[in-house]
Amino acid sequence: MNYQIEIEARDKLFFKDARPIGGSDVGHGANWPLPTLFHSAMLSAIHENGYDENWESNHNKNNKDKNNRRFTLGGLKTFGPFPNIDDEIYFPTPADIEPSKSIMQPIELEGKSNLPTPLIYPVANSGGPTKDEIGQWISGSELEKYLNNEICTTRKSTDIFIAESAPGVAIDAETRANEDKKFYQTEYLRLKDNCSMTAFADCEARKFNGDTVDVLDKFFDNKTKNFIFGGQRALAYMTAKREKLQEFTKPKGTRIKWVLLSPILFNKGWFPDWVDSKTGKVLLKERPKKGSLSRKEWREKIKNAPSIGAKLVASKMPKPLTMSGWKLDLEKDNAGGKPKATKLAVSAGAVYYFECDNESEADKLVNELHCKIKSTNLGEQGFGLGFCGTWKLKNLNNK
Numbered sequence: 175m176n177y178q179i180e181i182e183a184r185d186k187l188f189f190k191d192a193r194p195i196g197g198s199d200v201g202h203g204a205n206w207p208l209p210t211l212f213h214s215a216m217l218s219a220i221h222e223n224g225y226d227e228n229w230e231s232n233h234n235k236n237n238k239d240k241n242n243r244r245f246t247l248g249g250l251k252t253f254g255p256f257p258n259i260d261d262e263i264y265f266p267t268p269a270d271i272e273p274s275k276s277i278m279q280p281i282e283l284e285g286k287s288n289l290p291t292p293l294i295y296p297v298a299n300s301g302g303p304t305k306d307e308i309g310q311w312i313s314g315s316e317l318e319k320y321l322n323n324e325i326c327t328t329r330k331s332t333d334i335f336i337a338e339s340a341p342g343v344a345i346d347a348e349t350r351a352n353e354d355k356k357f358y359q360t361e362y363l364r365l366k367d368n369c370s371m372t373a374f375a376d377c378e379a380r381k382f383n384g385d386t387v388d389v390l391d392k393f394f395d396n397k398t399k400n401f402i403f404g405g406q407r408a409l410a411y412m413t414a415k416r417e418k419l420q421e422f423t424k425p426k427g428t429r430i431k432w433v434l435l436s437p438i439l440f441n442k443g444w445f446p447d448w449v450d451s452k453t454g455k456v457l458l459k460e461r462p463k464k465g466s467l468s469r470k471e472w473r474e475k476i477k478n479a480p481s482i483g484a485k486l487v488a489s490k491m492p493k494p495l496t497m498s499g500w501k502l503d504l505e506k507d508n509a510g511g512k513p514k515a516t517k518l519a520v521s522a523g524a525v526y527y528f529e530c531d532n533e534s535e536a537d538k539l540v541n542e543l544h545c546k547i548k549s550t551n552l553g554e555q556g557f558g559l560g561f562c563g564t565w566k567l568k569n570l571n572n573k
């Protein structure tokens with residue numbers, strides 16, 4: 175991503191989950207926004223605040239109806255937003271950090287286990303009992319310590335934002351007036367004074383004649399842009415600068431773990447689609463440099479390349495993330511509609527542990543996973559961003 179986007183909320187924000195508002199339930203709107211929300215907000219902002227059709231061209235190739243195809247901002251890629259505290263970006267805390275602030279490791283046990291196939295090692299807490307709690311967020315500098323298996327500190331969500339409740343009244347859809355004796359209570363997210371949001375984006379429009387347009391450069395034009403972010407048409411401001419996500423140190427070794435910085439959607443639930451579900455073998459292939467190869471030659475070279483020599487052997491999962499939404503009725507001018515199907519995403523912070531055949535194969539795996547997006551679905555909207563670290567195998571019989 176070529177642009178770092180700073181988001182300042184004008185007031186409180188509303189990011190509701192799929193639970194309905196009614197009865198004794200408050201509207202749970204103080205959730206941290208999903209990557210899909212920022213992607214949609216960016217699309218709307220570009221269209222509403224200066225989108226120029228000259229940035230892109232009609233895609234008329236192999237299409238008889240030349241007035242009916244346009245690749246409108248299909249190149250927009252985003253990830254985030256993440257909390258920003260005093261100009262330092264924070265990320266979701268990895269699930270294998272213990273309350274004692276040390277790091278959990280997979281454990282080698284004798285005999286059989288009830289772990290799901292193909293996992294062979296449990297991941298256990300090696301520290302003693304404690305009432306300490308792990309914060310939900312970790313800074314980029316502390317993540318570097320985590321990568322080196324050093325003790326690291328975290329921060330709680332209450333250091334970043336608070337849930338602020340407010341009453342509301344029901345509105346009659348026909349008269350647009352208040353409905354008698356119908357009230358509700360809902361929650362809003364309010365950022366602390368020293369906190370903001372940081373996201374990353376890129377959008378290149380490519381025309382058939384070979385020309386490319388940097389859409390975000392033209393859109394921002396070194397100016398602050400306002401946009402609608404979240405529910406109830408909450409207003410926020412964003413500015414952009416040429417900056418990429420910080421580079422985390424690439425690990426060395428044959429035991430590699432992949433930690434998610436954003437949620438991920440697989441077709442097999444928590445299990446990666448690019449791993450064999452019976453053997454755990456990684457199905458990813460090293461992508462060669464294209465160089466002077468044609469697209470056909472390059473794809474053929476990838477097709478004939480062997481899979482990376484690595485296996486998935488353990489995982490540490492936080493609770494899954496429940497996703498839903500509302501599908502508008504386009505035929506009725508977006509009125510009405512129906513709820514979208516509920517999906518379960520793997521939450522940010524999840525850790526996948528791999529054993530590689532040798533260091534060469536480990537380097538190939540790192541090159542495919544480190545600071546890369548590997549989600550089966552919604553990858554262009556920031557799902558499935560992760561980075562790599564190392565792990566050690568512990569044996570409880572050899573303390």
